[in-house]
Amino acid sequence: MNHKKRAFVLLLAGLLLTGCAGTNAGTEDSAAAESTASSAVTSTAENTQEASTKESSTKSNRGNRSSKSSDAQTLTYDGTSQMDEVNASLVPADIDDDYRTTYEIFVYSFYDSDGDGIGDLKGVTQKLDYINDGDPETTTDLGATQIWLMPIFKSPTYHKYDTADYETIDPQYGTMDDFDELLSACHTRGIRVILDLAVNHTSVENEWFVKAKDYLKTLGEDEEPDDSVCPYVDYYNFSWEKQDGYENLSGTNWYYEARFWSGMPDLNLDSDAVRSEISDITKFWLDKGVDGFRLDAMTSYYTDDSTKSIEFTKWLTDTVKGQNPNAYLVGECWDDQSVYATYYQSGIDSLFDFQFAGQEGTIAKTVQGKISAQSFSDQMMKEEVLYSSYNMDYVNAPFYTNHDMARSAGYYAGDDGSKTKLAGGLNLLMTGDAFVYYGEEIGMKGSGKDEDKRAPMYWTQDANSDGMTVGPPDMDTITMKYDPEDVQTSDPTSILSYYRNAIRIRNAFPVIARGSTETVSGISEDDICAFTRTMADDSLDPVLVVINCSDSEQSVDLSADTASSDYADLAAVLTVSSDAITLSGSTLTLPAYGTAILTK
Structure with missing residues (x-):
C-alpha cells in the first residue's frame, strides 16, 4: 500500500x-x-x-x-x-486504511437493551461509548476503530453460524432499522463495521435447502434430480451414497454434505448459481454501508483441497473488491502458519495470525517464558517475510483469543493480572489490524465447551442489572477471576486501563501498526x-x-x-x-x- x-x-x-x-x-x-x-x-x-x-x-x-x-x-x-x-x-x-484495532462482539452475550436476557443490536449501540465514544479528548473508551459483529443474520441457533436468511437480521438481535442505527452511530464515531460471513454452509432452515429437500422427496427411487426443475438441488452436495462427512436427508435415501454437523449443510461452491447468490449478498450489505467481512471457515470451502479453497477465496475477494474497492476482508484459516500464509495468494487483505494466538501461541509462550523474549520479535520478522512473499500488500491480523478459544484468564496459574496485561500488550504492539475479543480487556474467564467461551460480558457483578445477558443456552456457571468492568474502569492499574493505554499507544504511533x-x-x-x-x-x-x-x-x-x-x-x-x-x-x-x- x-x-x-x-x-x-x-x-x-x-x-x-x-x-x-x-x-x-x-x-x-x-x-x-x-x-x-x-x-x-x-x-x-x-x-x-x-x-x-x-x-x-x-x-x-x-x-x-x-x-x-x-x-x-x-x-x-x-x-x-x-x-x-x-x-x-x-x-x-x-487515517482511513486497514491498519486498525478491531473489537470482536458476540451480540448474543454483549448487552441487552430490552430485558429479554439476550444481547441485541440496540445494546451494542448503547455501549459504543465504551468501545469508542468518538471524542478524541476523552480517555475512558477503548479506542477501537473497527468492530467485528459475529453472525447477525437470521438463524435457528444461538451462535448463528448457520444462516437461514443472509439478508435478514435475526429477530433475537432486532430489526434492520436497529442495524442501520448502529452502523450510522459507528461511522459517526469513526468506527468501521465488518460482518461475519459464513458461506461454506447454511442452515437446514435456509429456503435454498428446504426447497431442495422438498424436491428430492418427490423423486422416484431411480430418478435423478433436474436443476432446471429445482435449481436449488445444485446449491448443495447431494449423493445417493453415504460418504465421509455426509448426513442422511430425512425421509429420503439421499445424503448431503455437512462437515460441521447435520444442521449445517455445505454449499456447492462450484455452482455458478451459488456464487451469484453470494455476490448478491455481499453487494446487499456493502450497499448498506458495511465496511467489509470476516470470512468464516476458509479451509472448509473445499475439504482437504487448499488449491480450490484459495481459488474460491480469490473469486470472493475479487467480487467484493469489484463492488467496493475499499471493502476490508479478513479470513479465518485455522491451520499451520505455513498453510494459512498461502491463502494470501488470493489477494485477501488479512488472515488471522493463529501462530501467535491461544494458550500455545507465540504470545502466551513468550509470557510463560517457554520461549525467549527475543523470539517474539524474531518470529514477527520471520512472518513478515513469509506473508509478503505471497502478497506484498497483506495486512496482518494478530489476535490473542477469540470465540473458539479458551479465554486468557485461565492461561497463567497464580497470575495477579500482570501476565494477562503483558500478553494483551504484545498483541496490540504487533503490526496490522489487531483484534480484541470482547471481555478479553477485563480478563474474563471461560473454557471448555463453546458456550463457556462466549459468556455474558461482565459489566457488573449483579447478573440482574440492566443490560446483563443470560448467556448461551447450556452455558456453565463461571466464576470470574477479575473485577467486572464497572470496577475496573476507575482503577488505573486494572486490566481494562492497561488495554485502553495500549490501544492509545497503538493509535498515537501509527508506525507501530504499519511499519x-x-x-x-x-x-x-x-x-x-x-x-x-x-x-x-x-x-x-x-x-x-x-x-x-x-x-x-x-x-x-x-x-x-x-x-x-x-x-x-x-x-x-x-x-x-x-x-x-x-x-x-x-x-x-x-x-x-x-x-x-x-x-x-
Missing part, C-alpha cells in the same frame, strides 16, 4: 508526565514540557521534510533530553500516570524483547519498543547496539502497575513486565 498518500496526525515523540520531569530539570523546563505534551505535528507525503523540521523545533522546547548530551538527565515516568498524559486528541482519527519489524539483537535477550518499527519510505517516524517480559526489574544499555543508540526520547510507557520506567543517559530501566516506546 502506498502510505505516502495518507495523512497522519502524529503524536509528539516526547510525552512528559506532569510533575515527573528529569531530576535535574528546572521549573521552566518542566513547564515547557507540559506545554508541548499536548501539541501535534501534521504531516503528509508531500511535506514530510517540513513535518520533520517542525518536530525538531518542538523537541528543542522540551529541555535537554538527549542521552548524547554531556549534561544527560535522568527521566522518570510513572507508567499509569504517564499514559493518562497521552493526549487522545493527537490520535490520527483521519516493519527489526529485532535489536544487541539489547535483546531471554527477558528483554527489543525491536524497531520503521517505514521503508520514511513516511512515518520510527520507534524503538523495549519490553521486559520478566517478573523482575531489568536495565538495558541502549548504546550497546547502533540500532537503538539514537533513540533518546522516552515517548510513552506501558506498565502493569504504578512502578516507574526511567531513562538515565543511555540506561533504560524497566519494572517487571514494563514496556517503553522510544523515539529519536
